[in-house]
Amino acid sequence: MGEYAIVSENLTKIFRSGKRKIVAVDHVSLKIKRGEFFGLLGPNGAGKTTFTKMLVTLLIPDEGEAWVDGFSILKEPIEVRKRVGWMMGETGGRALYWRLSGYDNLMFFAKLHNVPRDVAEQRIKVLLRFVELENDAHKLVMNYSTGMRVKLMLIRALLHNPDILILDEPTLGLDVESARKVRTFLRRLVDDLGKTILFTSHNMYEVEMLCDRIAIINRGRIIFIGTPREIREKVEEIKIVEIQLAENGNVLDDVLRRITSLSVVNEVLSKEILERNIIIRVSVTDHATAIPEIANALRGYNIESVHRALPTLEEAFLKLAGVKIFSMKPSGVGVGRYGRRR
Ligand SMILES: Nc1ncnc2c1ncn2[C@@H]1O[C@H](COP(=O)(O)OP(=O)(O)OP(=O)(O)O)[C@@H](O)[C@H]1O
Ligand SMILES: [Mg+2]
Helix, strand or coil, rough: CCCEEEEEEEEEEEEEEEEEEEEEEEEEEEEEEEEEEEEEECCCCCHHHHHHHHHHHCCCCEEEEECCCCECCCHHHHHHHEEEEEEEECCCCCCCCCCHHHHHHHHHHHHCCCHHHHHHHHHHHHHHHHHCHHHHHHCCCCHCCCHHHHHHHHHHCCCCCCCCEEECCCCCCCHHHHHHHHHHHHHHHHCCCCEEEEEEEEEEEHHHHHHHHEEEEEECCCEECCCHHHHHHHHHCCEEEEEECCCCCCHHHHHHHHHHHCEEEEEEEEEECCCCCCEEEEEEECCCHHHHHHHCCCCCCCCEEEEEEECCCCHHHHHHHHHCCCCCCCCCCCCCCCCCCC
């Protein structure tokens, strides 16, 4: 167990409401090495929060077992709590006292962790500087921005100096700049301080950028584990053709009908209507035959281009997850949280 910071074996959580039974986490087995930055990626309701909550002993599994820093989450929950810092999707900052300053919040939580006062003061000083929050430390949390609150919660997770951090969507709800700062901070925790991080996200790019390894979870099950590079390789197996037409939205249905009737076309991945322009992305079995066949099927329309396109990581993820990327809505633009936007 020594080389691993976190091990789960068949970890399972079932929620029952009346007769309904939801297997939120379904026999998940993972091994996360010390010093590893590990990302758990998955769509809404995939089981990310439930999985991380079991690891930090906030939820009791129905089946399976896990060890954090070698301690059993079932038999030694107190030891686990001493060794792990966590933050659970609380971007609104509900886990903080809004009428206290950031600094007073931290001192309070340090006390709960039995950190001696002088140690706490020193540690808080260093951490505040680390996240560039030192100038705002004495403001009330109610006057903080979301990004500032997230940083404060990250510091809070670090007060007892845990080697292992379990963070549920730490960048959710942050603007681009704050998210970037938080990511840099997390990466430094791993690179400079040797921490192990397990974090969850539904942002493919973030995970690819940050992580040493990634697991993709869907409907409670792990469907892929590998390095960002391995995901990239999978991505490149997906063959995509992008079709651009100088037409307006009312021809979309006919265009889609013509394209999807071709056997070389597997699936429509996305469609967008922009002013007098339609952009459709499809996955195909083979570029060389698909491109002329599609162009031919669309004769009569104003074709701007039919070309080979690289899949986005999101498309690859959805492919791996087996999630239906796009529903055939005539409006064409509402592709939802995982839909591709440019
Ligand atoms: N306390 C609960 N009672 C009943 N069902 C629950 C409970 N918590 C979660 N679930 C269900 O378990 C499944 C997994 O939820 P979970 O919150 O772990 O997903 P998630 O991957 O964190 O999703 P999101 O990206 O939306 O945060 C979902 O179907 C959810 O509705
Ligand atoms: Mg969640």
